[in-house]
Amino acid sequence: MALGAYIGVSAALFALGLICIISRRNILYVLFGVEMILNAASINFAAFNRFNGGGLEGRVFVVFIIILAAAESAIALAIVLNVYHLMKTVKPSEADFLRE
Amino acid sequence: MDHPLTSLDWNLLLAVPAIPLAAFVVQIFFGRHLPRKGDWLPTAGMFVVMCITVRMLFVALGAAGHEPFFHESVHEGGPVFGWFYQAAEKADGLNLVAGVLYDGLGAAMLAVVGVVSFFVHLFSMGYMKGDRRYHIFFANISLFTFAMLGLVLSDNLLFLFIFWELMGLMSYLLIGHFSHDPDSPRIKQAAAACKKAFLTTRVGDTCLLFGMAMFYYHFQTFQFSEMWRLAAEEVARNGGEYPTWMTVAGLFVFGGTVGKSAQFPLHIWLPDAMEGPTPVSAMIHAATMVAAGVFLLGRTFPLLSPEVLQVVTVVGSVTALFAATIGCTINDIKGVLAYSTISQLGFMVAAIGTAGGAVGTVGIGLVAGLFHMVTHAFFKACLFLSAGSVIHGCHHEQDMRKMGGLRKKMPLTFTAMLICTLAIAGTPLFSGFYSKDKIIASAWEVVLGHGGWTGPFALVCLALAAMLTTFYMFRLIFMTFFGEPRDQHIHDHAHESPAPMVISLLALASLGLFGGKMWAMDGDVLGKHTWFESLTWHVDHETGETEQFLYPGIDLTQMNIASAAEARAHDPEHTAHIGHDAHTRALIVSLGVLLLGVIGAVLFYLLRKIDPARVTARLGRVYTTIANKYYIDEIVDGSVIRGTMVLSRTQTWIDENIVDGLVLLMGRIHKAFGFVCAWIDKNIVDGLVNLVAGVTQVCGSVVRMLQTGRIQQYVSFAVAGGILLAALHILS
């Protein structure tokens, strides 16, 4: 398979994640979107590693990203929980206190 | 001068003021705790002082007659005190070196003060018994004595002034003695009287201070002997005439005497001073305070120009007569004596004034005046203490109308008082005769020498005053001691005073009898040569030649008694005749007025042939004017005091409203200006700043609309931005 195929999958995944972040009304879907974007990045790393000499660097990055994603989602969930406690909602459109 | 005083003598003289001072210090701090509240301490001290002063007087008398007795510690290695500077080397004019001056006048005065003060102390031990502030009284009276003794010994005008003022303070405290006593019915009057005494004399003191400044300006010294010498030089340089400034300065110095010696018109404090305890009155009226003014004239006589002496004559004569008239109308036993004192002081002052014009015996008036000060001290002290004894015996009743017939109840007091009344009336052989007779003689000499209108004026005033003196003094005696008791209650309880008081009375009475001349000793009964004269002035009664010992080295005949000297030089025979004539006439006048006065008093008050009430009714308004003391208190109150208060209130008003008002106005103007500035600042300057801010704000609010706070929108913008950038990149 050519590199283009990998990038195509990755790009699609990224676009889906982005749409998910922008358009979904529930904040949990936003988190899913973030995960998808991270995974799109992982695919890119793995693909470029393979077509560029096959060293370890890309794969190590992927592992890091997976760990990071796990940590990130843990923190994000905690924030979501707090936001819910504070505002009794998980809809990003209603949680607009960044404005202040 | 050939026999300087020994160091023992100097030390004794220093001890004279030091002893009462020490007694004061001990008494004020520890008097309360000493046995008998410490009254014995100042009294014993004063006894020592009396012994010293009398001993020193005999030293002086021993030297007197053949040489001038005049000692200055500055020139004889006695005690000297560099007052302003000690370490710094100063020219004479800039430092003030104080020393002791002990001459004939000082010796006489010192002994008088010592003796009288001791007996007043002794008298007070009985009189003041049970007083609330007994120990304070003794402390104060001690310091009072100290001030007078210091004044007599001062060899310079500034120190004299200092003791002079100190005496003012002590009179304030002593006259106001009862102003602390809640039991005293006259507490308020006492408080007002002490203030009045200090203030009135202070007016005179300030005149004296200014006169001193004038003399200092020209002479650069305060020392008496130097001042006399320089005055003589100044007069000689001016062709025998006193320069005008000396007349002016002399008048200011005389102003001091007017205040202290209670001369018209500053006499008003003295009758009020009766609010003090009687021993204090005795002190003030006899040996201290009022005598200081006359003493000052004695010390500064060469500085006084003939014009000043004329003023002195007139003021003294007026005082003598007008106080004597008031004395006839007073019913308060102490009040009579107070006006009598003013009158007698007028005699002394007038006598010193006539010294300038008396041609027969040069300078007779000066000696007479000073001598009268000495004899008056004896009999007036005794009179006051006797009055005190009467008051004490009558349980503090002072109104003579409630007394009468006390002769048998208080025989010793009566004897003392009668002797002194005879003395003050000028009865021959009594001390007062020798001095008063000379005063009249001096006035006669001015008249006979045609020395201007002041001579007859003085003579008439003094003769009338002498007559009235006799009259009111016998009135006092008759009303108090003779006749029927007018208030039976007081009479029943009257009693003779305790021993210390009576001893004092009799001692002073004997001085009142013998103090003028020791005629019992030398047998020369009517002779002119008294002990005081031998100390101060040598007169050869055969030739009329005189030699004065008061101001050694100063020839007064070239100075303020020059007119007298000229008359002598012009026609010696005639002037000698005048001298003789004057003495004869004076004797006649003295005896005549004495008789008239006694007869008057006898008719009015002893035999009651004439009813005083009818006479007073006849006199009508004249009498009321005299009885109200010529309304002088009211006039002073209305003019000087009221005027001062008006000025004071005006200036206070000016200060609060104009001076301070200007300051506040400045403040208001600046404040108003500040408000204007604040308005400009707020609306114009700040407006510009706000405009800039406003524009920024508007821009901000527009941009702000993009800020929704929704994360998803932000991400959308980010993506859109990214796409836009990518598109731009690709397109370019």
Added chain:
Amino acid sequence: MDSLLKLSESTILTWITFIPLIGMAAILCVPRQNMSLIKGIAGLATFIPLVLATMVYFGDFQTGANGYQLVQSLPWITAGEFQVNYTVGIDGLSLPLVWLTTLLMFIAVPASETVPRLSKAYYALLLMLGCGITGVFISLDYFLFYVFWEVMLLPMYFLIGIWGGPKREYAAIKFFLYTLAGSVLMLIALVAMYLDQGTFSIPEMMAIGKAGAWTGPELLGMSFTTWAFWFLFIAFAIKIPCFPFHTWLPDAHVQAPTPISVILAGILLKLGGYGLIRGCFPIVPDAFRENAYVLGVLGVISIVYGAYVALGQTDFKRMVAYSSVSHMGFVLLGMAALTEWGMNGAALQMFNHGTSSAACFLIVGVIYDRAHHRDLNAFGGVAQPMPRYWALATFGFFASLGLPGMAGVVSEAMTLVGAFQSADTRFQLLVLISCLGVVLTAAYILWALQRVFLGPLNEKYKDYPDINGREVFSLAPLLFLCLVLGIFPFYLLDWMDTSVIELMSLLNPGS
């Protein structure tokens, strides 16, 4: 510099000045509840300077020596041409005032006991005030002088404004603005003179003045020195205070608490007189000589006018305040006469007024603490429950009245006689008029004594306790000084003599 100052480096003056400041720092570190420790520190920080100043008076200071003594000089601000030195030193004119300052500061501490709302800050400010005042007296550099002058101003403002009477804010602001106005004039003159001759050193400025070397331009028809003279004169005349710049004084005095009144009357007013003979007359002697008569007239107006206004007061403290105006008029009259006795009398009068008026304010404070009012007409017969107080009060007021045997008369007589000797014979008339003030002084003091102490006792005051030990402790040294200097005035005059002669030679180049 070396030629003008005798450089014997000594730090004792610096210690005297700054020990109160160290005390202030120490007080600030103490918790505010611990008042006894604070008072202890304040007492110590004022007592040590007193001891040191006494040692200087009787030990280190050489009487009869010319010039300034115990000089210490350090460069302080150096910015290119601009050079300010920390130069301190004393002569016979400043030494008595330094000593008096330390004494009154020490007395002020126990006298503060009854001040309402007393706190830690009070003592801190009091010590700072002490430092500022002493600093002014020892400064030999005009810039330093000015700095100390300002340092003293601020604590005074707060001491009146916070611990004063009912109208304290008004009084404090009035005081502050008046003095500040003077300071500004001083600063203007100071800067102008610096730009003219480039020095802040007072001895150098005096030398320039003596040589008549001020070269500044004429302005509005008045010469440079005349301008400088009037600016400096007004700055100091406000402090003296002389008519018509005196109206801050009664308000400040009446509102200030007793110890502050004591310091105000005792030393702050002396700053004005001292400033004139140190920082005004000898620096522009020509202008001074031209205007001496005007100064004499102002002095006499102060004497008589102050006495009249004092006579019209019903407030005890206000009366004493106006008596200060009257008494300080003698200082101005004596100085303006330009004679040795006049100058000596003026310098002596400053010290004597410092003791007697301080004593009078303490005396008024005693009765105020008991009655809580000062209305002269509402008292009466207080001498009966309080005999010891009456004795001390009489003593103090007679000292103020100028009774012989007490200090006041020496200086007043010297001033009057000295003024009479002035080469300008118009002064003789002034002396005559000021004699009126002497009589009026006796009048208002005696009248006040009568209204307060004598006569029938007002029942309200029947149970008043007599003066207590603490009050006597404050009062006794002052009364003692009044008496000692009245009998032995040479204890001051010997010390001042050489300096006065030097000053006269600066003012009268001809003689």
